[in-house]
Amino acid sequence: MIKIIRELLPKSRMQHKQSVANWMEAVQIASAPLLDEGFIEEEYINAMIESVNTNGPYIVLKDYFALPHAQAGKGVQKKGMSLLTLEQPVDLKGNPIKNFLVLAAIDSNSHLEALSDLSNLLMNDDIYEVFIAGDISKIDTILESMVD
Template sequence: MAKAIISEDEIQVVDHVPDWTAAVKMASVPLIRAKVITNEYVDHMIQSVKENGPYMVLTDYFALMHARPGEGVNKPGMSLLVTKQSVDLAGKPVKIFLIMAAVDNTSHLKSLQKVMSVFMDDHSYQTILAGNRQQIITLLKKSEVAK
C-alpha cells in the first residue's frame, strides 16, 4: 500500500487553541519530531503571515501554512491540525491548519495536488471540518488508495 499523504501520526484534532500562532506551532510538532522541519521553518511561517496578512487562508476555515522552500526544511512533508473552535488568523476564522514543508519549488506539487483534491471535495471537506480524527484518518487513507 502506498504511503498516506498525511500519516496518522501527523494528524491532530483539538477542541481549541489560544491563537493562530499556537495552532501553527502545535500543527508543526509532528514534523519537528520527525525531523522533517526545524523551528526555523515554523518561525518563517508565522513571520510570513505577520508581514503579508492572511493569504494562506484559501477558503472558509482552511489555511495552507507554508514558508519558502528549503529554509528549515529537511525533507518534504505535511501535517494537519483541526480545531473544533475556529481561531482568528489575521481577520479570517480558521479550523484547519495544513502545514506544508517543501525542499524546493516543485518536488511537493504532486502530494499537494493529492491532498488538495481531498480538501476540494465538499463531503470530504465537511468530514475534516467536523473534527473526528478517526474519520479524517480513514478519509485520507481512502483517498490515497483511490489515486
C-alpha cells in the same frame, strides 16, 4: 488518486484540540510532529508565522482551512505534512480557521502533486466537511480509502 498526501500525512502527524489561544499557537502545535520527527527545524515554524505577518492571510485556502508554509527548503529537512484540527475556530487575520495543514517543502517543485491532491480533496464538499468536523479517524479513513 491521492497517494502523495497519504505518504506525506500519516495519522501519527494528525492532532485534534478543543481550542488554542491564537493562530500562531495553532501553527506551532500543528508543526510539532514535523519538528519532533526531524522534518523541519524551529526556524521553519518562525518563518511560517513571519510570512503571514508580512504577507497577510495568504495561507487561507478555503473557509476554516489554512495551509501554513514558508520558503521551500529553508529549515526543511524532508518533505511532509502535519494537521491540526480545532473544535473552536481561531482568528487568522480576519478568517476563522479550524484546520491547519502544515506543508514542509524541500524545493519549489516536489510538493506540487500534493497541492494538486489537496485541491481535489477540498473541492469535494463531503470530504471538506469531514476535515472541518475534525474527526482524525474519519480523515485518516478518507485518505486511506483514496490511495488507489
